[in-house]
Amino acid sequence: MTPDQIGFAFIILGFFLIIGKWIRVFSPLLQQLFLPSSIIAGLLALLAGPEVLGAIAETIFSAxxxxxxxxxxxxxIEVWSALPGLLISIVFASLFLGTTLPSLKKVWFTGGPQVAMGQMVSWGQYVIGILLVLLILTPFFGTNPLAGALIEISFVGGHGTAAGLGDTFADLGFAEGQDLAVGLATIGILGGVIIGIILINWGARTGRAPYVGGKATFSSKGRNGIVELNNRYSSGEMTTRPESVDPLSLHFAYVGLAIGIGWVLLEALVWLEDATYGGQTDVYLFEYVPLFPLAMVGGIIVQGFSDKFDKFRVIDKGMIDRIGGFSLDVLIVSALATISVSVIGENIVAFLSLAAVGVAWNVIAFLFLAPKMIPAYWFERGIGDFGQATGIAATGLLLMKVADPETDTPAFEGxxxxxxxxxxxxxxxxxxxxSMPLIxxxxxxxxxxxxxxxxxxxxIFGMLYFGRK
Incomplete structure (x- = not known):
């Protein structure tokens, strides 16, 4: 691919993103689903690409x-296929940059119940996924056992993680898993929002969600995604003077530093594994682990040094969020646009089965386990965990905003x-x-x-330790 082709691919991607945004602005249904414009754009690009329109034309006419x-x-399409694996490291390196790291004591005191809830649901997704694969999908449909990890990768990890693991899927001989994972991530976001809104309505009617605030919550002015002209706010602070260095350039450099630290850590782990048990047992894990989780660790390290030594506090969270947000939008569009529909069709039983049991487990955990594990405001806090467990953290934040619009509970802080x-x-x-390298x-x-x-x-820990408080 040439530089011109790469530039043209970004222009086309931007075109679809603009179309997706304006479709959402004028579509009440999509607004009620709180569906991100990037997902709409990615689905439009998928429909217009070789997997859908191209396949239909080839079937009706000729190749x-x-x-x-x-x-x-x-x-x-070739350029777009390479983007998710690159951009996911930027997204994860940005997660903790610009945020003063709280003490573990404060984290545990306020967010401990939700830590226990979230960990239980996420590990439980591995349990039900692998159980489904071992008992049904592999014996009767020949599904790769690695598919047992797809629910957690797709639902909690989201499109970014699903797409970013592309090289790992390929290295482990499960290339079709990436298409299944991205498709499941889409199902997760849609299911998380739709089922979450249903649960909130049920909670409001039964008195379990007293802070919902009636129908006004569902008709907020910002539902179309446009910030009103008189309510617009800055997307970041100018922490450096542009004649010295543009703040966006500096923040992008800090993100790059975090990714670089993550790369060094990953290479060190690969070397250490090979020098110790790997060479003796021929068991290797870290060579299959992608860069992005270590990039997140790199971000934590960079932020820790900034908190301790940077008296000017030049890292601004708003600016970092814009870098991460841009990367995530481009990632989602490119990942969805390059899904192999034929692969999902060939594995439709596994796809639908994993989606169904994943959603069922999340609903059961919220309805029956959250009240026993979260000592106070279980609905408002648990609905956030449900949203994240089904369709990434943004879905959890959205559902908490609907359940607790005035922030009357500690749900957001926790x-x-x-x-x-x-x-x-x-x-x-x-x-x-x-998870997949381990399997x-x-x-x-x-x-x-x-x-x-x-x-x-x-x-058990959540019920006995937090549930009794």
Whole structure:
């Protein structure tokens, strides 16, 4: 691919993103679903590309027809296919940059119940996923045992994690898993919002969600995603003078530094593994682990040094969020646009089964376990955990905003603190990235046993320790 082709691919991607945004602005249904414009844009690009429009044209006419590749040139699809694996490291490196790291004591005191809840649900997704694969999907449909990890990768990790693990899927001989994972991530966001809103309505009617605030919550002026002209706010602070260095350039450099530290850490782990047990046992894990969870660790290290030594506080959270937000939007559009629909069709039973049991587990955990594990405001706090467990952290924040629009409960604070002890491990963290290599090296059964033990630990610990407070 040439530089011109790469530039043209970004222009086409931006075109779809603009179209997706304005479709959302004028679509009440999509507004009620709170569906991000990037997902709309990605689905439009998928429909216009070779997998849908191109396949239809090839079936009706011939493989030489002008529309056999859809409306998107093959070189654009080639560029888009490479973007998720690159951008996911930027997204994860940005997670903790610009945020003063709280003490672990404060994190545990405020967010501990949600840490226990989130860990239990995430590890439980491995349990039910592997159980489904071992008992049904592999024996009867020949599904790869690695598919047992897809629910947690897709639901909690989201599109970014699912797409970012592309090289790992390929290295482990499960290339079709990436398409299934991205598709499941889309189902997760849609299911999380729709089912979450249903649960909130049920909670409001039964008195379990007293802070909902009636129908006004669902008709906020910002539902179309446009900030009113007289309510607009800054997207970041100018922490450096542009004649010295543009603040956006400096913040992008800090993100790059975090990714660089993550790369050094990953290379060190690969070398250490090879020098110790790897060379003796021929068991290798870290060579299959992608860069992005270590990039997140790099971000934590950079922020820790900034908190201690940078008296000027030049890292601004708003600016970092814009870098991460841009990267995530481009990632989602490119990942969805390059899904292989034929792969999902060939594995439709596994796809639908994993989606169904994943959603069912999340609903059961929220309705029956959250009240026993979260001592106060269980609905408002638990609905955030449900949203994140089904469709990434943004869905959890959205559902909490609907359930607690005036922030009358500690749900938002606890949810934020939860991420400090949650994201580094599951939901796109080290465990998520290592789950498939672990299954590949040791087998699905040992991983299932370990996940079951950890799930039961967090469940019992949450009930007996936090539930009694």
């Amino acid at each position: 030489d027809h002008a529309l056999a590749d859809g409306l998107i040139p093959p070189n654009v 949810f934020g603190y939860k991420q400090v002890l949650f994201e580094p491990f599951v939901g796109g963290g080290l465990v998520t990235a290592a 590949f090296q040791f087998g699905a059964v040992p991983f299932f046993i370990g996940a079951l033990i950890i799930t039961l630990f967090w469940m």
